[in-house]
Amino acid sequence: MSRRRRYDVVVIGAGTAGLVAGARLAEAGASVCVVAKGVGSTHLAPGTIDVLGYAPERVESPAERLPSWIAEHPEHPYPRIGAETLESSLRWFYDAVRSGPLPNYAYVGGLERNRMLPTALGALRPSALVSTTFSQGDVGRLPGQVAIVGTPALRDFHAGLCAANLRASGIDALAVELELELDRADANPLGIARRFDDAGWRAQVAAQLAQRLQGVDRVGLPAVVGVTDPHGAWNDLIDRIERPAFEIPTLPPSVPGMRVFEILYHALRSAGGRLVLGAGVVSHRREGERVTAVDTATAGSSTAYEADAFVLASGGFHSGAIALDSHWQAREQVLGLPLAGVPAADERRFAPGYFEEQPLARCGVAVDSELRPHGVANVVVAGASLPGSVSWREASGEGIALASGYRAAQLLAAQLGAEVMA
DSSP: OEEEEEEEEEEEEESHHHHHHHHHHHHTTOOEEEEEEEEOGGGTSOSOBOSOOBSSSBOSOHHHHHHHHHHHOTTSHHHHHOHHHHHHHHHHHHHHHHTSSSTTOOEEEOSSOOEEEEOTTSOEEEESEEETTTGGGOTTTSOSOEEEEEOTTOTTOOHHHHHHHHHHTTOOEEEEEOOOOOOGGGOSHHHHHHHHTSHHHHHHHHHHHHTTOTTOOEEEEESOSOSSOHHHHHHHHHHHHTSOEEEEOOSSSOHHHHHHHHHHHHHHHHTTOEEEESOEEEEEEEETTEEEEEEEEETTEEEEEEEEEEEEOOOSTTTTSEEEOTTSOEEETTTOOOEESOOOTTSOSOOSSTTSOOTTTTOEEOBOTTSOBTTOSSEEEOGGGSSSOOHHHHTOHHHHHHHHHHHHHHHHHHHHTSOOOO
16 A cells, blocks of 8 residues: 655755755754665664764874865865865754753864764764763873773773773773673663662662772763663762763663754654654655655555655665665665666775775765756765765764754755744
8 A cells, every 4th residue: 555745855865965954954844754775874873963084194183184074075064065074964953952952961162173082992083073971082182091981781881991091092991890880781781770770779870889999080981871861870870989980872772862863853853843763764755856756665555755855865885775776786776776886897995904995985875066966957966975985084974964954954945935043
């Protein structure tokens, strides 16, 4: 049985880029539906907004480095987005967090400087905008001894390994292991984070931890301190251990990333937008240079989503939205759009070294200066679908996603005659 739905804009993809585009368009007065086969990269990402961390050397100040970076990389997404839009998108995100569903939860930072935050392995990752639960993790700049806290119950986070690698970077770090009683179902970041929502559980953890912190100035814990009220849980824990503390990203599922998803979904819903998960796009319809509808498959039925305009924010190779077919041809899987950054038939597609520059790494949908794919008038592209970046090497993925989603909404709002957003 097939159904039809009609909107001003349909956004394909529920990662950061798609949710930002949908929320901003809804705020401008457009009727918006975000459709996706599942949640996007938020549940995998660390929950920080990394704008530009390496270029290729470590970037201390994105604000200082971005102008020359944009001039040096004309095919990168940032020249198409613009530095001014990037700054506006960060301010919008900051406000969206403040007015979001998590009480008193907030982000700090900006383009002025990157914070150097530990990863689960103890490497230092540059991030521009971070939650307050991460902010004390700028271990390269804040003096004193740091205790990295882990538990054998959380098998994907090893406090000893993290602390050892931090010491190799010249940071005074030690490992503290806690014995936490957990059901097997709770022995993962999300399960432990739900336990931290309980004040009694936090009291037990804090009592055990406080006994191990003599001489320690700050405490780093895996990012599991609370789901429904992370700010309240975090402050309560800090009060109990009487020391500054910070969260460290873990392997997925990412609790801070889930918080970002809830914040962006709240912004979309509050503005009147709709999100439909489990609705993978299986085909689309065109009339000339316009996409008129996308067909989605859900359990037991199919739905056609018709719209005046579309945002493609379905991702790249990692999400399967761009794939190599059996003839080694790269194809955009959702709307069949032409690609940029694909090596010629007689050129190699892969380099033998894992960390080498991969010829296909910058592949994405070919777009013009206004993020529109060639030959299609009513589609704009955002996020990892865009060509020209190697986000993991640049530490730029969430910055690109946030800013391009914001820019896509600006462009479509103007096209549709909605209020033009500053």
